[in-house]
Structures are given as C-alpha cells and as structure tokens.
Amino acid sequence: MFSDGRRRRAARKVKPGAGHPLPRFRWWQPFSRALLHLHLDGEGGQLHTWSVDVKLWGDSNGEVLAHLYRDGHHHASSKLPAAFPVPGGTVEVAASGYGLRRCHYVADDGTERQLVPDPASAEGRRARLERDHPAADQALGAVSLAVLLVALVLGLPQIAEEITRIPPVAEHVGTFTSPIQLPAWLNVGLFMAALLASTERALRLRYHWLLDGGLFEGET
Known part of the structure; x- marks a missing residue:
C-alpha cells in the first residue's frame, strides 16, 4: 500500500481522460502490455467496470503511463506510480523493471484487493495456471x-x-x-x-x- 504522502503525490499526476474506447488486447502484446479489471458499484448501485491499461515498454515517447478506463472508455491517465480515485477508494498502480509490481484497489476503510488480470494478458494466463x-x-x-x-x-x-x-x-x-x-x-x-x-x-x-x-x- 502507498504511504499517504506517496498517494497524494501520485494523485496530483492524474490527468482527465479523452473518452476513447479501450483498445482490444492483441495476441502479440502479452509481455508489452498489462490489462487488469475491477468491478465496483457506483451511484444508485449500478455496477461499473474499471480497467487499468499499462504499456510496459512505454508509449511513443518512451514514457510508461497507466490509463484508467470506465466501462471501456478512457477516464484518466497518469505517470507511474499512479493513484486513481474511484468510488469508495483508490486504484494504486506501480511498476518495476520487469512488469507491474502493484495494481490494487484500496478502499477508504484500508482494505485492499488486487485487480483481476484480463484473460488474454500474460498476467491472466499466469493466474489461470495458478487456478487450474x-x-x-x-x-x-x-x-x-x-x-x-x-x-x-x-x-x-x-x-x-x-x-x-x-x-x-x-x-x-x-x-x-x-x-x-x-x-x-x-x-x-x-x-x-x-x-x-x-x-x-x-x-x-x-x-x-x-x-x-x-x-x-x-x-x-
């Protein structure tokens, strides 16, 4: 879990999204892209899907950014480490030199859970091995x-x-x-x-x- 100071610094880097759709995960992307999902109840009890998309090798400028999507539409972006405010808590994202080191939802009461890897991603395939x-x-x-x-x-x-x-x-x-x-x-x-x-x-x-x-x- 991020410290309070680190979370505040990360939150200041969040920029509003452009609204474009979440790109489809391609077969050649398992080790260059991480994609994880979180299901949360929003206002009125409606269930929303929040997705974190990270190009691990960086974008065209060589910068590694985390992108947050809500129900498949771009909601926000941030340099890493990232702290995205979402209903009831924060999504924390951090990377190491080998991939993601953290992608967790931290609720306002301090409880946390890891986001679920997309089945097509390398993280999703590794999770399937763990399960099966x-x-x-x-x-x-x-x-x-x-x-x-x-x-x-x-x-x-x-x-x-x-x-x-x-x-x-x-x-x-x-x-x-x-x-x-x-x-x-x-x-x-x-x-x-x-x-x-x-x-x-x-x-x-x-x-x-x-x-x-x-x-x-x-x-x-």
Whole structure:
C-alpha cells in the first residue's frame, strides 16, 4: 500500500481522460502490455467496470503511463506510480523493471484487493495456471524464488567488488575482493535466469525490493 504522502503525490499526476474506447488486447502484446479489471458499484448501485491499461515498454515517447478506463472508455491517465480515485477508494498502480509490481484497489476503510488480470494478458494466463494447476504454480513460484536467492548470494559480492574499483569509491571506502569469482558465461547465465524469475514474479504482481531489482532502482 502507498504511504499517504506517496498517494497524494501520485494523485496530483492524474490527468482527465479523452473518452476513447479501450483498445482490444492483441495476441502479440502479452509481455508489452498489462490489462487488469475491477468491478465496483457506483451511484444508485449500478455496477461499473474499471480497467487499468499499462504499456510496459512505454508509449511513443518512451514514457510508461497507466490509463484508467470506465466501462471501456478512457477516464484518466497518469505517470507511474499512479493513484486513481474511484468510488469508495483508490486504484494504486506501480511498476518495476520487469512488469507491474502493484495494481490494487484500496478502499477508504484500508482494505485492499488486487485487480483481476484480463484473460488474454500474460498476467491472466499466469493466474489461470495458478487456478487450474496449483501444484505447478507452487513449484514455479518456488523455483523463481530460489533462482533469485542464488543470484543474490553469488552476484552481490561480485557487484560490490566492481563498485569499489571505481576510483572515488576506492579512495573513500577502500577496495573489496569478492570471495566468489564466477566465469563470465556463468554470470551471464545467472543474470538471464534472474531476469526470467523476476518476470515470472511480476506476472503474479509479486515484488521484493532486494530480490526484484529495487535495490538498484532506488526503490523499496
């Protein structure tokens, strides 16, 4: 959940929508676009569908925006992280370097729930695996976590060594020699495995600042 200050800052970035229809989800978009939905009662008890659409690789200007649609029509947009006011609460949206890290409805009473991924999206297909094959889902999640833990243990000492080789850093804190020295091909393989593991976790909107790149992105 966003802090009160972060939510206020995010809310100031919200811009009114243009009213255009929600674009259809295309088959080639699973890893470049996230689309999630929320059903809420509006005034008079009428049910409305709120949809959050994010182009994960950015728009034509390279800027990643979240777009909010109400009943299939563009209602608002915002830079990330975003906090969209909706009936009874706020929709909070945030991304990491691997996909969405958060897309939740936070009610005014503090309760929250994740929006439901569109079935055509990669997040929706991952959710279907979780629903239809819980054993495979748990195994895949455990493998992703294990890969990231191994990458962290083996990679951080080597990264620390490289950082302390930078002259200004070496002058102030000295140099550090990593006790772990892996060949280049193994480091590349470890990096690729960690990339896949964090992407898999992003499809489930799982995020930890230490495991999923937040340490290097300046986020927690």
